[in-house]
Structures are given as structure tokens and as C-alpha cells.
Amino acid sequence: MSVNGPPVVKPRPVYLNLVRIRLPLPGIVSILHRISGVALFLFAIPLALFAMQASLESAAGFASMQSMFAHPLCKLVLVGLLWAYLHHFFAGIRYLLIDLHVGDDLTPARQSSVVVLVASLALTLIIAVRLW
Amino acid sequence: MTRPLRQTVGAHYGWKDWLVQRVTAVIMVLYTLWMLAVTLYNGGIDYALWQALFANGAFRIATLLFGLALLWHAWIGMRDIWMDYIKPTAVRLTLEVMTFVVLVAYAAWLAQILWAAGQV
Numbered sequence A: 001m002s003v004n005g006p007p008v009v010k011p012r013p014v015y016l017n018l019v020r021i022r023l024p025l026p027g028i029v030s031i032l033h034r035i036s037g038v039a040l041f042l043f044a045i046p047l048a049l050f051a052m053q054a055s056l057e058s059a060a061g062f063a064s065m066q067s068m069f070a071h072p073l074c075k076l077v078l079v080g081l082l083w084a085y086l087h088h089f090f091a092g093i094r095y096l097l098i099d100l101h102v103g104d105d106l107t108p109a110r111q112s113s114v115v116v117l118v119a120s121l122a123l124t125l126i127i128a129v130r131l132w
Numbered sequence B: 001m002t003r004p005l006r007q008t009v010g011a012h013y014g015w016k017d018w019l020v021q022r023v024t025a026v027i028m029v030l031y032t033l034w035m036l037a038v039t040l041y042n043g044g045i046d047y048a049l050w051q052a053l054f055a056n057g058a059f060r061i062a063t064l065l066f067g068l069a070l071l072w073h074a075w076i077g078m079r080d081i082w083m084d085y086i087k088p089t090a091v092r093l094t095l096e097v098m099t100f101v102v103l104v105a106y107a108a109w110l111a112q113i114l115w116a117a118g119q120v
Helices: A025-057 A059-070 A072-099 A106-131 B013-041 B047-055 B057-085 B089-119
Strands: none
Touching (some): A025 A059, A025 A072, A025 A106, A025 B047, A025 B057, A025 B089, A072 A106, A072 B013, B013 B057, B047 B057, B047 B089
């Protein structure tokens, strides 16, 4: 680093433009981890409790849950939440491994973030196709 | 008079929550894999199997454990998000309290469902 010469003047403060910012892949996995977590909290937990209660009450309740989830709109919601669960699941396991210093260098961390994105999307797609 | 040095290390809940978030995650992974195995082994779940599962006391306890792990995990995650993005203290506190109350209500709801399933 050169000590001489005029100091480099950087424009400060730096404002982050969320529309223009380009997140690296691990950053995308990270923000999707948050977004999927919020979706699971807001929608999946109450929906799961509701479905669990109705389906355990009686055979008729079980059948009514089956027909409810057979509705295309309901399936769409289910597929969305399925992706949220799978992404949160795989990204979470990635973080657990990084905590154990497995793959915490830059290159493997980038590779594993691709694996998380692709695996959760691919599995969601496969199950969605089987649902339809 | 000598005073003890003031400790400037915070409230200590950071490392505990960090650990809880990971322990609850592992519990949920195990339960998820177990349920996946049950589903695949039986080629789907019909009403008879669904009822038989919940008639088993050990399964109900495992489900309660999973549910409590999930709700605790959701509490730490949501509180972190409120702390990160909501600056006004009054708004953040309101959201945190609402989140907490909702999660405790969910825990009660789950307990009710499991209790009813045990009465059959």
C-alpha cells in the first residue's frame, strides 16, 4: 500500500440501493432463509395446526382436509410453503455445517449455496409435479 | 473503597439463543426425516395410519417436542428480524410481544390437539 499520494476520497456515507445491489450467492441464500422463515411462521404453522386438528377429529375431517388440499389454489399455496420449508431446511443444514467449519472457505461456501438453491427448487418442482 | 470492574459483556442471551436455534433445528431435522421415512415406507398416509400414529403416546410426545422446538426456533428467528429491521422501540416491542403471545397460543393449541388425540 502506498503511503504517498493524495488520499482517495470515497463518497460517504454509502447508501445501499436495495434495487441495484447485487448480492453474492451466499447472500441470496441468506436473505431467502429469512424470507422463507417468515413465510413458515406466518402461514405454515397456523395452517399445519388447523389441518392437524381437523384431520384427527374424524374420518370425515380427514377427508375434508384431503379435498381442501386437492383444490388447485390450495395446492399452489402448499407448493410455495413446501419450497419455503425445503429452502429453510437445506440452508439451515448448510449453516450447521459451516458452524462446524465444514466448507467455510470462500469457494466451497459458494458451491454449497448453489447446491441449497438448486436442491430446494428441484425437490419442490418434483413434488409439485407429483401433486398434480 | 474499591469497586468491582463493571462487566461490559452484555446480557449473555446471545450465545444461549445461538445454541438454542441450532439444537431446535437438529430436533426438527430428525423429526422431519422420521416422518418422511414413515410416509415413504407406507406409501403415503391414510386416515387409519394417521390415527394409529397419534394413538401412540411416544409419537405424541415426539410431536410435542418437535412443536415446542419449532415455536422456540420461530421466536428467536422472528425476534432477530424485528431487532434488525424495526428501529422505533415502541413498534418493535409491540411486534415482539405479539409474536410471543401468538407462539404461546400455538403451543397451547398443539397441546389441545395432542391431548384430544390421546383421549380417543
